[in-house]
Amino acid sequence: EAGVTQFPSHSVIEKGQTVTLRCDPISGHDNLYWYRRVMGKEIKFLLHFVKESKQDESGMPNNRFLAERTGGTYSTLKVQPAELEDSGVYFCASSPPRGSRQFFGPGTRLTVL
Amino acid sequence: EDQVTQSPEALRLQEGESSSLNCSYTVSGLRGLFWYRQDPGKGPEFLFTLYSAGEEKEKERLKATLTKKESFLHITAPKPEDSATYLCAVQYGGATNKLIFGTGTLLAVQP
Numbered sequence: 001e002a003g004v005t006q007f008p009s010h011s012v013i014e015k016g017q018t019v020t021l022r023c024d025p026i027s028g029h030d031n032l033y034w035y036r037r038v039m040g041k042e043i044k045f046l047l048h049f050v051k052e053s054k055q056d057e058s059g060m061p062n063n064r065f066l067a068e069r070t071g072g073t074y075s076t077l078k079v080q081p082a083e084l085e086d087s088g089v090y091f092c093a094s095s096p097p098r099g100s101r102q103f104f105g106p107g108t109r110l111t112v113l
Numbered sequence: 114e115d116q117v118t119q120s121p122e123a124l125r126l127q128e129g130e131s132s133s134l135n136c137s138y139t140v141s142g143l144r145g146l147f148w149y150r151q152d153p154g155k156g157p158e159f160l161f162t163l164y165s166a167g168e169e170k171e172k173e174r175l176k177a178t179l180t181k182k183e184s185f186l187h188i189t190a191p192k193p194e195d196s197a198t199y200l201c202a203v204q205y206g207g208a209t210n211k212l213i214f215g216t217g218t219l220l221a222v223q224p
Contacts, residue, residue: 004156031210042117043157043200045211056209091156100145100204102212104156 002026004105006092012111018080021108025074025094031055032075033095033102034067038088046090049075082112116140119201119215126222129190134218136201137183146184147212148177149200157200160186191222 005024013019025032034046046065047057051072060067064083069075079086089109093102120135138146145164149157161170163179170177174195176187186199198219202212 033211035212035214042216043202043212043214045213048210056211058209059211093156095210100210101147101159101162102210103159104149106154106156 004092004094004103006090006105006108008108009106010109010111012113013082014113015084016081018078019082019110021077021079021090021092021110023075023077023092023105025092026103028096029094029103030072030097031095031099031102032069033093034075034077035091035093035104036088037091037107038085043091046077079110082110084112086110087112117201117203117213117215119199119218121218122216123219124221126188126191126220128192128222128224131187131189131191133188134186134199134220135183136186136215138201138203138213139182140203140205140213142205142207143203144206145204146179147202147204148175148184148186149202151198151200151217160199188220191220193222193224196220196222 007022032049035043037043045059048055049069066078089107091107092105095102117138148160151157161177166181174189178185198217200217202214
Protein backbone atom coordinates (compact mmCIF):
# COMPACT_ATOMS: atom_id res chain seq x y z
CA GLU A 1 0.00 0.00 0.00
CA ALA A 2 1.42 3.38 -1.00
CA GLY A 3 1.95 5.82 1.82
CA VAL A 4 1.35 9.55 1.97
CA THR A 5 3.40 11.32 -0.67
CA GLN A 6 4.43 14.96 -0.81
CA PHE A 7 5.90 17.08 -3.56
CA PRO A 8 8.35 18.71 -3.79
CA SER A 9 10.68 17.30 -1.18
CA HIS A 10 12.53 20.59 -1.00
CA SER A 11 11.77 24.10 -2.23
CA VAL A 12 13.94 27.21 -2.06
CA ILE A 13 12.27 30.50 -2.95
CA GLU A 14 12.82 34.19 -2.36
CA LYS A 15 10.73 36.33 -0.09
CA GLY A 16 7.64 37.53 -1.90
CA GLN A 17 7.40 34.59 -4.25
CA THR A 18 4.65 32.00 -4.32
CA VAL A 19 5.04 28.31 -3.57
CA THR A 20 2.56 25.47 -3.83
CA LEU A 21 3.02 22.24 -1.90
CA ARG A 22 1.16 19.09 -2.82
CA CYS A 23 0.04 16.12 -0.74
CA ASP A 24 -1.40 12.82 -1.94
CA PRO A 25 -3.00 10.92 0.95
CA ILE A 26 -3.38 7.18 1.26
CA SER A 27 -6.20 5.95 -0.96
CA GLY A 28 -9.50 5.82 0.91
CA HIS A 29 -8.43 8.23 3.64
CA ASP A 30 -11.08 10.91 3.97
CA ASN A 31 -9.12 12.85 6.57
CA LEU A 32 -6.15 14.94 5.45
CA TYR A 33 -4.04 17.15 7.73
CA TRP A 34 -1.33 19.73 7.25
CA TYR A 35 1.30 20.37 9.92
CA ARG A 36 4.44 22.50 10.03
CA ARG A 37 7.68 22.32 11.96
CA VAL A 38 9.66 25.52 12.25
CA MET A 39 13.32 25.21 13.21
CA GLY A 40 13.73 24.34 16.87
CA LYS A 41 10.02 24.13 17.57
CA GLU A 42 7.46 21.38 17.81
CA ILE A 43 5.32 20.16 14.93
CA LYS A 44 2.22 22.36 14.81
CA PHE A 45 -1.19 21.70 13.31
CA LEU A 46 -2.34 23.88 10.42
CA LEU A 47 -5.63 22.44 9.20
CA HIS A 48 -7.81 19.37 8.70
CA PHE A 49 -9.89 18.36 5.69
CA VAL A 50 -12.67 15.81 5.71
CA LYS A 51 -13.01 14.90 2.06
CA GLU A 52 -13.10 18.30 0.35
CA SER A 53 -14.38 20.29 3.34
CA LYS A 54 -12.25 22.20 5.83
CA GLN A 55 -13.11 20.71 9.23
CA ASP A 56 -10.65 22.73 11.30
CA GLU A 57 -8.40 25.50 10.07
CA SER A 58 -7.57 26.95 13.47
CA GLY A 59 -3.82 26.52 12.97
CA MET A 60 -3.48 28.48 9.73
CA PRO A 61 -1.13 31.37 10.58
CA ASN A 62 -2.59 34.05 8.30
CA ASN A 63 -4.32 34.70 4.99
CA ARG A 64 -1.12 34.20 3.01
CA PHE A 65 -1.77 30.47 3.35
CA LEU A 66 -4.43 28.82 1.20
CA ALA A 67 -5.24 25.13 1.36
CA GLU A 68 -7.46 23.29 -1.08
CA ARG A 69 -8.60 19.74 -1.59
CA THR A 70 -10.61 19.59 -4.75
CA GLY A 71 -12.57 16.39 -5.24
CA GLY A 72 -11.50 15.09 -1.86
CA THR A 73 -8.31 13.51 -3.16
CA TYR A 74 -4.98 15.33 -3.17
CA SER A 75 -4.45 18.64 -1.41
CA THR A 76 -2.38 21.72 -2.12
CA LEU A 77 -1.05 24.32 0.28
CA LYS A 78 -0.16 27.64 -1.33
CA VAL A 79 1.89 30.32 0.36
CA GLN A 80 1.56 33.72 -1.28
CA PRO A 81 3.58 35.85 -0.79
CA ALA A 82 6.15 33.86 1.16
CA GLU A 83 7.91 35.46 4.13
CA LEU A 84 11.14 34.45 5.87
CA GLU A 85 9.26 33.06 8.86
CA ASP A 86 7.43 30.57 6.62
CA SER A 87 10.60 28.48 6.34
CA GLY A 88 10.26 25.03 7.86
CA VAL A 89 9.16 21.51 7.10
CA TYR A 90 5.55 21.05 6.05
CA PHE A 91 4.08 17.64 6.78
CA CYS A 92 0.90 16.15 5.43
CA ALA A 93 -0.90 13.30 7.16
CA SER A 94 -4.01 11.27 6.44
CA SER A 95 -6.30 8.93 8.34
CA PRO A 96 -9.22 6.67 7.44
CA PRO A 97 -12.83 7.81 8.03
CA ARG A 98 -13.07 6.64 11.66
CA GLY A 99 -9.42 6.15 12.49
CA SER A 100 -7.48 8.18 15.02
CA ARG A 101 -4.03 7.14 13.82
CA GLN A 102 -2.52 9.61 11.39
CA PHE A 103 -0.06 8.48 8.73
CA PHE A 104 2.54 11.08 7.87
CA GLY A 105 4.27 11.89 4.62
CA PRO A 106 8.01 12.61 4.34
CA GLY A 107 7.50 16.37 4.41
CA THR A 108 8.43 19.31 2.18
CA ARG A 109 11.32 21.43 3.39
CA LEU A 110 10.61 25.06 2.48
CA THR A 111 13.38 27.62 2.60
CA VAL A 112 12.49 31.28 2.08
CA LEU A 113 15.52 33.51 1.40
CA GLU B 114 -2.51 26.59 28.08
CA ASP B 115 -2.77 23.08 26.72
CA GLN B 116 0.63 21.65 26.15
CA VAL B 117 2.80 18.58 25.78
CA THR B 118 6.27 18.47 27.34
CA GLN B 119 8.88 15.82 26.60
CA SER B 120 12.00 15.04 28.57
CA PRO B 121 14.86 14.73 28.27
CA GLU B 122 15.51 16.75 25.10
CA ALA B 123 18.35 14.42 24.21
CA LEU B 124 19.54 11.08 25.55
CA ARG B 125 22.65 9.12 24.79
CA LEU B 126 22.71 5.43 25.72
CA GLN B 127 25.12 2.57 25.32
CA GLU B 128 23.80 -0.43 23.44
CA GLY B 129 21.89 -2.59 25.93
CA GLU B 130 21.41 0.24 28.45
CA SER B 131 17.68 0.50 29.18
CA SER B 132 15.99 3.84 29.88
CA SER B 133 12.70 5.74 29.71
CA LEU B 134 11.46 8.82 27.90
CA ASN B 135 8.80 11.01 29.46
CA CYS B 136 5.82 12.86 27.99
CA SER B 137 3.69 14.98 30.29
CA TYR B 138 0.51 16.66 29.13
CA THR B 139 -1.91 19.28 30.43
CA VAL B 140 -5.00 18.93 28.27
CA SER B 141 -8.62 18.35 29.21
CA GLY B 142 -10.55 15.47 27.79
CA LEU B 143 -7.71 13.34 26.47
CA ARG B 144 -8.88 11.16 23.58
CA GLY B 145 -5.58 9.56 22.78
CA LEU B 146 -1.83 9.83 23.31
CA PHE B 147 0.39 8.91 20.39
CA TRP B 148 4.05 7.97 20.17
CA TYR B 149 5.88 8.44 16.89
CA ARG B 150 9.43 7.79 15.78
CA GLN B 151 11.10 10.19 13.36
CA ASP B 152 14.31 9.53 11.46
CA PRO B 153 16.29 12.40 9.88
CA GLY B 154 14.68 13.64 6.66
CA LYS B 155 11.57 11.52 7.11
CA GLY B 156 8.08 12.00 8.45
CA PRO B 157 6.89 10.72 11.83
CA GLU B 158 6.30 6.97 11.90
CA PHE B 159 3.51 5.69 14.14
CA LEU B 160 4.44 3.53 17.11
CA PHE B 161 1.57 3.41 19.63
CA THR B 162 -1.75 4.91 20.66
CA LEU B 163 -2.82 4.89 24.31
CA TYR B 164 -6.37 5.83 25.26
CA SER B 165 -6.79 5.52 29.03
CA ALA B 166 -4.76 5.61 32.24
CA GLY B 167 -3.25 2.25 33.06
CA GLU B 168 -3.00 1.16 29.45
CA GLU B 169 0.26 -0.36 28.21
CA LYS B 170 1.43 -1.36 24.73
CA GLU B 171 4.58 -3.12 23.57
CA LYS B 172 6.45 -3.48 20.33
CA GLU B 173 9.82 -5.22 20.23
CA ARG B 174 12.10 -3.31 22.63
CA LEU B 175 9.58 -0.51 23.22
CA LYS B 176 6.85 -0.31 25.84
CA ALA B 177 4.52 2.65 26.28
CA THR B 178 2.52 3.36 29.42
CA LEU B 179 -0.04 6.02 30.31
CA THR B 180 -1.14 7.72 33.52
CA LYS B 181 -3.56 10.59 33.99
CA LYS B 182 -0.81 13.17 33.53
CA GLU B 183 2.03 11.53 31.65
CA SER B 184 3.25 8.73 29.44
CA PHE B 185 6.51 6.85 29.45
CA LEU B 186 8.26 5.16 26.57
CA HIS B 187 10.49 2.47 28.00
CA ILE B 188 13.33 1.21 25.83
CA THR B 189 14.75 -2.15 26.89
CA ALA B 190 18.23 -3.18 25.77
CA PRO B 191 18.33 -0.64 22.92
CA LYS B 192 20.27 -1.17 19.72
CA PRO B 193 21.92 1.45 17.49
CA GLU B 194 19.01 1.19 15.05
CA ASP B 195 16.73 2.56 17.77
CA SER B 196 18.47 5.91 17.40
CA ALA B 197 15.87 8.48 16.29
CA THR B 198 13.74 11.33 17.57
CA TYR B 199 10.75 10.09 19.56
CA LEU B 200 7.69 12.31 19.43
CA CYS B 201 4.69 12.35 21.72
CA ALA B 202 1.37 13.86 20.63
CA VAL B 203 -2.09 14.15 22.16
CA GLN B 204 -5.56 14.36 20.72
CA TYR B 205 -8.19 15.91 22.96
CA GLY B 206 -11.63 17.43 23.08
CA GLY B 207 -14.62 16.36 21.05
CA ALA B 208 -14.58 18.41 17.91
CA THR B 209 -11.07 18.19 16.55
CA ASN B 210 -8.70 15.48 15.35
CA LYS B 211 -5.63 17.68 15.49
CA LEU B 212 -2.53 16.40 17.23
CA ILE B 213 -0.62 18.54 19.72
CA PHE B 214 3.04 17.55 19.63
CA GLY B 215 5.87 17.81 22.10
CA THR B 216 9.32 18.86 20.89
CA GLY B 217 10.63 15.31 20.99
CA THR B 218 13.50 13.40 22.55
CA LEU B 219 16.56 12.78 20.40
CA LEU B 220 17.87 9.33 21.26
CA ALA B 221 21.35 8.19 20.29
CA VAL B 222 22.34 4.57 21.00
CA GLN B 223 26.05 3.90 20.72
CA PRO B 224 27.43 0.44 19.95
